[in-house]
Every structure is written in C-alpha cells, then in structure tokens.
Amino acid sequence: MLRQIHRYCKPQHVDFFLKHKNVSRPIIHYLSLNKNTFFCYNLKSSFHISSSNNNVFIDHENIYAHKIVCKDSVCSNLINVPESDISSTKHFQEVLDQNWRDSTISDIVNAFYRVKNFCIRNDIPISDTRFDNLVDGLMDNCEHINDDQLIGLLYCLSEYPSVESYKSHNFHDVWSCLDDICCWKIIEWDTDKSFTVADAWYKLRLGKHCDYIYTLINRTAKRADALTKEQLLSIYFYLNVYRKRAVDFEYEFALEKLVNDMDIDEMGVIAMGYFKTKTKIKLINIQEALAKRVIEHSSTAHDITLTAILKVLRYSKPFKIIGTIEKMVDNLYPEIDRLSDLCCTHLALMSTGIQTYNKRVLQKVSQKFVKNITNPGIIRFKDIERVLNVLTMFNYDPKTNPDIFNACYEEIHKTERLAETVRYARCLACALNYLSLRNIYSNELMNRILDEEYITSVYGKGAKMIPREIFSLDCSIDVECPDYKGNRLPPHLRYKAAKWLTEFTPSYNQWKKLTAADKLILDTIDTVCSVVGGEKFMHVNFILPHFSRADIVVCKNTITGKVVEPVGFQNYVLGDVMVPHKDKSLEWFAITVIGWNNTVKDTNIPLGTFIMKQRQLRKIGYTPVFVIWSEFQNLSTDMMKKYISTKLGLG
Numbered sequence: 001m002l003r004q005i006h007r008y009c010k011p012q013h014v015d016f017f018l019k020h021k022n023v024s025r026p027i028i029h030y031l032s033l034n035k036n037t038f039f040c041y042n043l044k045s046s047f048h049i050s051s052s053n054n055n056v057f058i059d060h061e062n063i064y065a066h067k068i069v070c071k072d073s074v075c076s077n078l079i080n081v082p083e084s085d086i087s088s089t090k091h092f093q094e095v096l097d098q099n100w101r102d103s104t105i106s107d108i109v110n111a112f113y114r115v116k117n118f119c120i121r122n123d124i125p126i127s128d129t130r131f132d133n134l135v136d137g138l139m140d141n142c143e144h145i146n147d148d149q150l151i152g153l154l155y156c157l158s159e160y161p162s163v164e165s166y167k168s169h170n171f172h173d174v175w176s177c178l179d180d181i182c183c184w185k186i187i188e189w190d191t192d193k194s195f196t197v198a199d200a201w202y203k204l205r206l207g208k209h210c211d212y213i214y215t216l217i218n219r220t221a222k223r224a225d226a227l228t229k230e231q232l233l234s235i236y237f238y239l240n241v242y243r244k245r246a247v248d249f250e251y252e253f254a255l256e257k258l259v260n261d262m263d264i265d266e267m268g269v270i271a272m273g274y275f276k277t278k279t280k281i282k283l284i285n286i287q288e289a290l291a292k293r294v295i296e297h298s299s300t301a302h303d304i305t306l307t308a309i310l311k312v313l314r315y316s317k318p319f320k321i322i323g324t325i326e327k328m329v330d331n332l333y334p335e336i337d338r339l340s341d342l343c344c345t346h347l348a349l350m351s352t353g354i355q356t357y358n359k360r361v362l363q364k365v366s367q368k369f370v371k372n373i374t375n376p377g378i379i380r381f382k383d384i385e386r387v388l389n390v391l392t393m394f395n396y397d398p399k400t401n402p403d404i405f406n407a408c409y410e411e412i413h414k415t416e417r418l419a420e421t422v423r424y425a426r427c428l429a430c431a432l433n434y435l436s437l438r439n440i441y442s443n444e445l446m447n448r449i450l451d452e453e454y455i456t457s458v459y460g461k462g463a464k465m466i467p468r469e470i471f472s473l474d475c476s477i478d479v480e481c482p483d484y485k486g487n488r489l490p491p492h493l494r495y496k497a498a499k500w501l502t503e504f505t506p507s508y509n510q511w512k513k514l515t516a517a518d519k520l521i522l523d524t525i526d527t528v529c530s531v532v533g534g535e536k537f538m539h540v541n542f543i544l545p546h547f548s549r550a551d552i553v554v555c556k557n558t559i560t561g562k563v564v565e566p567v568g569f570q571n572y573v574l575g576d577v578m579v580p581h582k583d584k585s586l587e588w589f590a591i592t593v594i595g596w597n598n599t600v601k602d603t604n605i606p607l608g609t610f611i612m613k614q615r616q617l618r619k620i621g622y623t624p625v626f627v628i629w630s631e632f633q634n635l636s637t638d639m640m641k642k643y644i645s646t647k648l649g650l651g
Contacts, residue, residue, distance in 0.1 A: 062241065064304045065269045069230075069237045070199050086118040096130050100137025105144040108137045109153050116156055125161045127168040135170045142177050147193070150181060154200035166209050175206055182212040186219065191227070194220075195234050207241035214242060224250040229258045233266055236273030247279040252286065259289045264297045268305030271312040281316040291324045298331040303340045306332070310346040314353030322354050322601065329358050336364050341372055345383050348390045356601035357394050366391065366398035370407050381420035384408050385427040388434035394600060395437070395608040405438055413442065425458040426467075433469035436476050437612045446473055447486030452493075463496030471497050472546035478577040479544075479616045498575035503548045505540055517595045521549070524593050524627050527640045528552050531650065532563040539566040543578040543590060543622070547613055552591035553622075554648060559585050563650070580621045589648055590622035595629050604628040 086092050095115055100108055111134055119125070126135070145153070163171045182197055189197070194216055201210050220227070220235055227235065232254055239247055255270065262270070267290050274281055281287050290309050294301060318325055329350055336344055348365045351357035369387055372378045388408055391398065398404060411417060412431055421428045429449050432442060448454060449470065459465045466489070474489040489497070504510075506518035514522070525540065532538055532554055539553040555566040566588075568581035580588040592613065594606055606614075606626060617624040625647045632643060
C-alpha cells in the first residue's frame with residue numbers, strides 16, 4: 001500500500017496528508033521520511049500514471065478492439081534487412097556515429113531497421129543520445145521520404161523499446177516530423193492506405209497525440225456514406241483511440257445503414273467509439289440494433305463487448321426502446337456468474353439510464369460484488385461508488401450477506417484503499433454522498449473531503465467549482481450529524497455555492513419558455529395558494545438547500561385546524577437549513593413537487609434522493625407532502641384542490 005502512495009502522491013500534496021489525523025501513523029511516518037521522493041501529482045487533473053509509450057497497465061479494451069478491426073499488416077516487411085546485421089555494441093556505435101545529415105533518406109530508414117533488433121535485445125530506446133546523429137539526419141532529409149519508406153519506418157519504430165514519454169528526447173522529434181509528413185501526404189492516399197498509416201500510429205501508441213488521426217477522421221467524414229462496413233468500423237476504432245472529438249453525425253447516419261450487417265463484436269467497437277468520445281447515440285435504430293444483438297448473443301458475447309455496449313446504451317438514455325432494454329437486461333441475468341465484475345457493474349448501472357430496475361439482476365450482481373469487494377485487484381474504488389449509485393438511486397436493499405452498504409463503508413476506510421481515494425478523489429465524495437442517502441455517514445472521511453485545501457486541490461477554487469455531493473454532505477451534517485466536529489464548508493463558500501446549485505422557482509412572466517416541469521410547479525403553487533386562502537399563508541423557499549428545487553411551506557394550527565401564516569423564515573438566507581418555528585400547537589408541512597424524472601419509470605415511487613429528503617424533512621420538524629406528477633398533472637382544477645386538501649388534512 002505504501003508503494004501505491006509513493007506512486008500516486010506528489011510533493012505539494014504530502015503536506016496535506018501529513019495534516020490529517022485520519023491517515024494512520026505508519027503512513028504519516030513514511031510520508032514524512034520520504035517527502036522529497038514523491039512524484040509531482042495534480043489532484044485537479046485526471047489521474048494518468050503512464051505516458052503513451054510507457055503504460056503500467058495493459059489496455060485490454062483497445063487490444064481486443066484492434067484484433068476485431070485490423071488484420072496483420074505486412075508494412076513492416078517493406079524494407080528487408082537481415083536481422084543479424086548488428087551484432088556488437090561497437091558495430092552499433094559505428095552505424096549511429098556516421099554523418100547522417102549527408103546520407104540519402106533510403107540509407108537513413110535502413111539504419112533504423114539495421115539497429116532495431118540490437119536495440120530490442122539490449123533495451124535501447126530512440127531517446128538514447130547515441131541516436132542523435134541518425135535523428136538529425138532524418139530531420140534534414142524527411143521531405144524526400146516516399147510512402148513505402150514512411151509507412152515502413154512507422155511500423156519499425158513501433159517495435160523499438162518504449163520511451164518514458166511521447167515528449168522524450170529524439171522520439172518527439174521523430175514522430176512529430178513524420179506526423180507532419182503524413183498529414184501532408186494524406187490528400188494523395190486512397191482510403192485503404194490512409195487506414196494502414198493510422199494503424200501504424202496506433203501501434204506506436206500515439207493515436208491520442210498525433211495530428212494524423214484527427215486529420216483522417218475529419219477528412220473521411222465528408223465521404224462517410226461511401227465507406228464500407230470495415231472502413232466505418234475502423235473510423236469508430238480511431239475515434240475511440242483519439243477520444244478528443246465527438247462522433248460526427250455523418251458517421252452515425254452512415255452507421256444506421258450498416259449496423260444490422262455487423263456482428264456483436266463489431267458493435268462493441270462501435271460502442272467504444274461513442275462512449276470514449278462522450279457522444280450519445282442519437283438514432284433510435286442504432287440503439288435498438290445494439291440491444292437486439294445482445295439479446296441474440298447474450299450467452300456467448302465477449303465480456304469486453306458487452307461492457308462497451310452496456311456503457312453506451314446507458315449513456316444514451318434509451319427511453320424510447322425501454323422494452324427492448326428491459327428484455328436485454330433480463331436475458332443477461334443467467335450470464336452474471338460468467339461475466340466479470342466490471343461488466344456486472346455496468347449491467348447494474350443500466351438501470352440508471354432507463355430509470356427503472358430489475359430486482360433479481362441487482363440482487364445477484366450485488367451478491368457477486370460484495371463477495372469480491374475486499375480484493376482491490378477485482379473491485380476498484382470507483383466500482384464501489386458506481387454500485388452505491390444504482391442501489392441508492394432506487395433505494396433498493398439487495399439483502400446481501402454481508403450487507404453491501406456496510407461492506408462498502410468498511411472498504412472505503414481501509415488504508416489499502418488510501419491510494420485509490422487519491423487517484424479517484426471525486427469518487428470518494430460521491431460514494432459518501434450515496435451512503436448519506438442511506439443515513440450512513442463517516443465523520444472521518446467527511447472531515448477529509450470538507451477541508452478547504454482539499455476541495456481546492458480536487459475541484460478548483462471558487463464556489464462555482466463545488467460539486468453537489470460536497471454541498472449536500474455539508475448540509476446533511478446540520479440535519480443528521482449533531483456530533484460531527486470536523487471540517488465544514490466556510491460560510492462564504494456555502495452561501496455562494498447554494499446560488500449555483502439551486503434552480504430558480506418558475507414564474508409566469510419569466511423570459512425563458514416554461515417547461516413541462518415548470519408548469520407542474522406553477523400548477524401546484526396555484527392550487528396550494530387557492531386551498532390555503534392566499535399567498536400570505538404559504539412560503540416558497542429552499543428549506544433544504546442541497547435539493548435544487550424549492551418547497552412550498554404551509555403551517556396549520558392543530559387546535560383550530562386552520563392554516564396560519566408561516567413565520568420565522570426572515571431569520572434565514574439561501575444556504576441555511578430552515579428549521580421551522582417551534583410551537584407544539586403548529587404543524588408544519590413541506591410540499592415537494594416530484595417530476596417525472598424523480599420517480600421510478602411508470603410508477604409513483606420517488607427515487608432515493610427524495611426518500612432521503614422525506615427523512616430529513618421529518619428530522620427538522622416538517623411533515624413531508626409529495627405531489628407526484630403522475631397523480632396530479634392530469635387532474636381537473638377541482639380535483640387538484642381536493643388532492644392538496646387531502647394531503648394537508650384540510651377536509
């Protein structure tokens with residue numbers, strides 16, 4: 001575990017960890033002794049321990065996808081050089097020490113081939129200073145390189161020992177030079193040759209960094225409808241590799257015509273292209289084709305393929321094919337035992353994309369998950385956060401043995417997970433927030449994440465950067481953690497954050513067009529106003545500020561049974577938890593409007609966040625009243641009044 005801390009933490013953050021009492025003494029002692037040996041790590045950036053050419057992990061997804069997309073290339077054999085050409089260090093040095101600036105491009109390319117096997121045997125990368133003369137020669141003569149030499153050299157370079165970074169000495173000069181040439185030459189190449197060159201860049205592990213892949217994707221989009229199935233599949237693979245641009249609609253339109261001709265593995269590659277570029281599938285026919293193919297091959301589909309398809313379908317919010325999605329999830333139930341924990345996690349997460357859930361799938365996935373939760377090699381910290389997300393969203397307790405919520409709570413506190421809480425810093429706050437929906441709090445970890453320095457390091461400076469999960473935990477402390485004595489959001493940050501994280505209550509004269517949700521809120525306010533006898537007998541405010549929509553407060557005298565004016569709210573500002581005035585003769589109601597996206601699909605069951613809100617409203621002294629959209633919006637005016645009156649006990 002200490003090795004993980006050494007790997008992930010950085011000098012500017014060691015001091016932060018030293019200040020926290022919740023870091024165990026052995027770790028603090030280790031950090032204090034080794035403070036200056038830590039790598040530089042910025043918590044604000046996404047964690048990426050490896051360079052493009054020195055990965056400490058194997059990207060199994062891309063390797064698998066590449067096998068589906070590409071056949072073995074013969075490009076590396078375009079120049080035939082005897083493998084035993086260089087046999088000694090002396091000979092190696094003699095070759096590289098020549099004046100390559102005055103040589104022909106053919107001799108320069110041949111030299112890279114001649115020394116390749118010797119470099120592989122002796123682990124000599126191109127960043128070695130002995131390559132300086134040869135690289136200088138290539139820089140001076142690169143404009144004379146022909147297509148075969150260019151492609152062959154790219155494949156040759158991909159076989160050399162890895163360098164520390166794509167910015168490494170010599171290596172950056174070589175690949176950036178060849179990248180420019182490829183971008184110049186692409187206008188002369190046919191589609192097949194363009195993809196052959198792209199394959200070479202992928203094998204060089206520079207697909208994210210070179211301009212050529214972007215140029216290829218950009219140029220090919222203009223003739224997307226003319227691409228064959230194999231060529232379109234390649235484009236989606238390179239979109240997945242490049243990741244920096246969304247999928248062009250031209251490609252999606254072309255895909256709609258070809259998707260039914262693809263097998264399930266090819267569809268998995270398509271799914272990776274969408275998900276890795278954070279692009280939703282817009283065309284319903286494509287969403288349905290993916291789901292139906294999974295249904296057909298649920299018992300044989302590869303784990304990586306299934307995971308990719310589940311990811312992109314969830315991300316695309318496929319509400320219009322919810323019946324097909326439910327059938328797909330049901331068909332995968334018997335396969336849970338053979339699927340990886342990661343795939344099962346995304347099968348469970350599918351529920352969040354369609355706002356409904358399959359109880360037996362969630363139960364079986366949860367039991368499998370909790371069985372392996374103590375193994376960080378199988379269950380990552382962010383997987384814990386994901387499973388908590390889906391279970392608390394539907395307020396579902398799968399009744400696992402051991403209890404999954406307690407198991408998750410214990411696991412995120414283990415010192416073995418400390419490095420992961422640094423690596424997945426945002427996931428820690430989310431996991432704690434999901435646990436709070438179950439009324440489970442960790443004073444120790446909340447003290448860590450509510451430290452102002454920590455918040456600035458992870459999220460950035462300023463109230464606008466504070467995420468809802470941090471704000472929600474801080475507000476929930478006021479309601480449910482009376483014994484908490486740790487760090488809190490500074491008042492100036494909390495009150496400013498409240499302005500960013502709450503939504504304005506709609507009005508009829510607002511400049512923005514009223515949405516269906518706005519109309520539901522206004523109908524509710526109008527009905528309550530009519531029932532209680534006027535605006536002075538109701539108060540609309542954010543009494544629990546960590547919920548984005550305001551509540552309607554009504555106060556009733558329990559002796560007379562009549563509604564009275566709500567008092568005491570002048571003492572509060574936006575961002576305060578607004579506890580009602582204490583008087584045994586008064587009953588306080590908090591009316592909450594629950595829209596269609598706040599209930600389980602096709603039911604009137606509120607989602608987990610509103611179950612939490614109901615609990616917290618009771619704790620601070622309100623009687624919660626839920627106005628459910630499916631029960632209320634289609635009623636006549638008189639029936640709306642009766643609905644509200646019944647909820648308030650007014651007749």
